[in-house]
Amino acid sequence: MTHPKIAIIGCGAIGTTLAYSLLLRHPHLDIALVNRNPQKSWAKAFDMSHCSPELPDRTIRSETPEECTGADVIVMTAGALPRENGTRADVLKDNVAIFQTLLPTLARNNPHAVLINITNPVDAMAYAAGKITGYPSERVIGTGTELDSMRLRHFTAQVLDLNATELKIQVIGEHGDSMVPLWSLATYRGQSLREICPALDEELKATLLHQTKRAGWDIRLAGEHSCYGIAFSATRIVETILGHSFAPIKISAEIQDEYGLSGTFLSLPTQLNLRGIESRIMPSLSSSERSQLEQSAKIVKKQLDDVDKLL
The missing domain is CATH 3.90.110.10 (Lactate dehydrogenase/glycoside hydrolase, family 4, C-terminal)
Structure with a gap:
């Protein structure tokens, strides 16, 4: 039986906390961690995989954007944090650039996924994700309110x-x-x-x-x-x-x-x-x-x- 696959993009505090939460709460789930620095996603997935003797029937692993295929859900957490004395516009520009780097490959390899955006500003970045991926509007959402x-x-x-x-x-x-x-x-x-x-x-x-x-x-x-x-x-x-x-x-x-x-x-x-x-x-x-x-x-x-x- 094929388990639902959740691809989490970005291995900062939010992405890794989300992965650990899903790992603890749900059997019958495959979790893939994707990060621009593959060493980081490997280390996080490797660490969490050691829980497997007590958490059967679920997997967690590291993948590159090119390796990440067949995801049912993609969760975008990757993004730049506001700089000191910076503005929302600065973050928007930086994060759109990051999405343009990551999302075309992910969308091509996961054409049927539902995309959840966490990256701020949430609403605008969800919109950006939809424009970049070409996914239909019903499959692009933000974590919102x-x-x-x-x-x-x-x-x-x-x-x-x-x-x-x-x-x-x-x-x-x-x-x-x-x-x-x-x-x-x-x-x-x-x-x-x-x-x-x-x-x-x-x-x-x-x-x-x-x-x-x-x-x-x-x-x-x-x-x-x-x-x-x-x-x-x-x-x-x-x-x-x-x-x-x-x-x-x-x-x-x-x-x-x-x-x-x-x-x-x-x-x-x-x-x-x-x-x-x-x-x-x-x-x-x-x-x-x-x-x-x-x-x-x-x-x-x-x-x-x-x-x-x-x-």
């Missing part, structure tokens, strides 16, 4: 003394400063959050959203790089594609007239399968949330225009 949704649930549960696993708050739109929290639909144990937690006023919501937006930078300022939360988000996305979960997940993809918008990449709750996007779900938005989403769409569209200029 799945992590933002988890972070906001975590911070909200902390301040309100709630069980985060029973708290449902969705974040949609850009993975960035224009993300849109859907407070109007937030629930706790099936009840409206605003009804059972009157302390959650507009000032507190703004504080919690600011924490969510700043989380990655706060980790960076502490001298570390965010990897565990995003790797876990990507793990959940892979699991959904493989059919281990059927719950909608907040991923970024090309907008196809949802909410009357088009020509941009935004996160919405989405049903996934081995062919990529099965369906996009449009939550009922308040007028304020609708306005925020429209603004988010404009901001991401400007990033996509910048990508077009670089390709």
Whole structure:
């Protein structure tokens, strides 16, 4: 029996954490690590392979872009980090160049894969990946606001003394400063959050959203790089594609007239399968949330225009 193959491109903290998470959680899986420095991917895969006596019926190995074939899912984690005093545009230019180097070979050798992008800026780089590979839009996604949704649930549960696993708050739109929290639909144990937690006023919501937006930078300022939360988000996305979960997940993809918008990449709750996007779900938005989403769409569209200029 052929196991699903997951190719993880980039062996930094995110890529290796994702590989280890998948290795621990799922038998019947083949994992390939691909890195521009093959020594690094070999060392990481070699190290993780030593778990095999206690983790049967799964494999992990190192491959070059040329050797990587037959992947069901490709996860892009390779990319440049923001430079000190640098800009988002700097990172975009650097990362588009990296994708142009890696993706043509990977796309040619894996013509039916679903591509998940983690590299920042997530929405714009997912768009770039689609343009470079020529994959159909339903097979190109970004990790989007799945992590933002988890972070906001975590911070909200902390301040309100709630069980985060029973708290449902969705974040949609850009993975960035224009993300849109859907407070109007937030629930706790099936009840409206605003009804059972009157302390959650507009000032507190703004504080919690600011924490969510700043989380990655706060980790960076502490001298570390965010990897565990995003790797876990990507793990959940892979699991959904493989059919281990059927719950909608907040991923970024090309907008196809949802909410009357088009020509941009935004996160919405989405049903996934081995062919990529099965369906996009449009939550009922308040007028304020609708306005925020429209603004988010404009901001991401400007990033996509910048990508077009670089390709």
